Amino acid sequence: MFENPTPGLQENTWLVIRFPHRPHIVVTSEQLPHQLAVMVDDPTAPGGKRLTFTGPTGNIMDIVSKQLNLRYTYMRPPDGTWGTLQSDGTWNGMLGLIIAEKAEMTPGPFFMGYARSKVLDYSSYYINSVYQILAARGRPRVDPWGFLLPLSQWVWAALMTALLAVIIVMLILPSWLPPDSNQPSRIETNIFNCVRVLFQEDIRRTTGWWWWERVALGVWMMIMLVMTQSYTGNLMSLLAVRHIDHPHQSLEDVLDHGVKIIIVENTNLLPYFRLAESGIFREIGDLLGTDQVVFKKVFELPSSMRTIVLDGTHVLFDADFNYKQMLPTEFSLTGRCDFYLSFSTYMPTPIAMVTRKNSLLIPGLNKVAEVMVESGMYRYWLFTSQPNSTTCNNLPKIISVSTVLALSNVWGMFAVLGGGFLVSLMVLVLENVVVVGRCGR
Template structure:
């Protein structure tokens, strides 16, 4: 406004809409909010910026768009926590499948080659010993010695041992690193994630163009959100009320905000300036991406000059620079990390996943041992009866 007034040589006075909203078209053809002030010619123009929409263009005139805007979800970040199943992360599922497949292949080759050896050259139990030696190498157990004189068995076993040394040492190194990692939960990256959680309410700004989009959408997540309008899951807050809602119900995790990214420019930096932390995040998915522009009365005498200056602002990069520096710390919480590293001692909450796997393994081993004893005892009794 200062630049426009200086170049175009006019003075100005700000006028607020009575309902403090952008404005929606009513059933009688009139507009509410700031759109109503302009359409009724109570104000000359507004720097906005306003979403460009064909319905609005019938009552006002747009300047060339100054930037693209999108709707995003703003939610509270989780607290840093340990993933108890992090010991599974160093190896991807494909690696586990490849290791087990290779183990089966090595065992099968050694077993088959041992079976096809001449009978007089085989040591009793040699095939079983060679096969289970591969499993013992994977589990880092001792090996059973055999009197095998075949060089290919020793070569295959040696290559398998070298492969397992590299794999296990890499796994151990990554595992130690993961114990220092903390994960910050950011669960709502899509609108579908919010809609599927029935305990979370969605805050939207009333009398904005997004309400029209939600009411007229015929499919997709916007349609699903539109069906919730008027229910308890959708709460209406004016723009001036968003800051208070963000610091209360959104921080508590019971609500999220669904609004234009332009409106978050001051909310997130102000929160960071007060706390020194990025307690909120924006979703990766965006919706209703639309150009935004300044607005004037229809056939306003200001419009040609404003159009010229709009091109200058955008092409020179001045508008982007003003947006970036409009609030202190404006970029600090734009992309907060989801993973951080800390220096701390080991604790049971960090390792309970390993103990759980260990406990399950012991339980299965005891059950199998009892089954062997029961089945073995029954077979011995049966053989005695047959002998008798």
């Protein structure tokens, strides 16, 4: 039935099993964001139309057909799903078609899993994938307390400590003067002069000062000049900064924020949620059947992303190779990067083609998969199937803008001003109470 050896993708580099009489097989596949089902004209097909798939799926089957010397036609699953084990022991979706021997194989991409391996055969893997969260980016916002950011917390603490040290020096050193120096008491003046330097104001009553006082206060003025210029320059830069929230970096964040999760129905992911005994997967498993978890078909993900995910009420939890098509497509339509991917990833799993149990296709499919891994073809197909494939990768959480200064930028400073007025009013009331009490005596 086989003739072996024959040349492979590159002459004399590896060997592929080939069928001698070019048999015909049925291949099952379904739409993904990076592979679309299309009907093409074919006079030999029933109705003059033939189902085919664009993207990596079509490329894989072209290689398989050429290297294994076979013909194929596509069949889509009636329920439009990939396939999971049902409660009655049967399988649905594409896997159900293969197990029922209505189809011979599927190019995938299928996550490898133990339950599937008991009834089906996997080829060698051709790419690794992970599950990630896709969520809507927050809108650029201004930090109203940005006037505190030009200096770090430690610098603010050191500045206050230095102010206290200068005040102490100005108060203690006069006690070392000779008794007959006739030095007038300037305690309040010295304290307020140190504070006035901190706020870049002039100093008063300097006549009759000793040179040590002039030197101590002059050094403090030099330090504050440098600090003030640094603060002013950094503040001007920070007022042009906008912060963009990326709050959902893990599944724990999603549950804590009460956001709903969209999951593709009937995929390899569901058994992990249902069978998990602890951890975050167990928590999500407990939510299955509630409105907290929403099931969608794969081809419904792009429309869901543009609606309920964009408004912030839902997030997607799916394989990262789907996002590699959805995000560039969305950017090409809108010119914006409105979504981000979480830092946390889950379930790193190899992806492979699937056939019937003990299929004669496996040796040839293994060779095709190995070549795709060695050459990086599948990843290349993903990145080249759409323009702008890397435009929305590694999005910044902080951006700079050029705009007028608005109240939203500085209301934190006015809050400090109002707080100062409130404290001064409380002190005024307290002083009046004290004065009235003294007069009453």
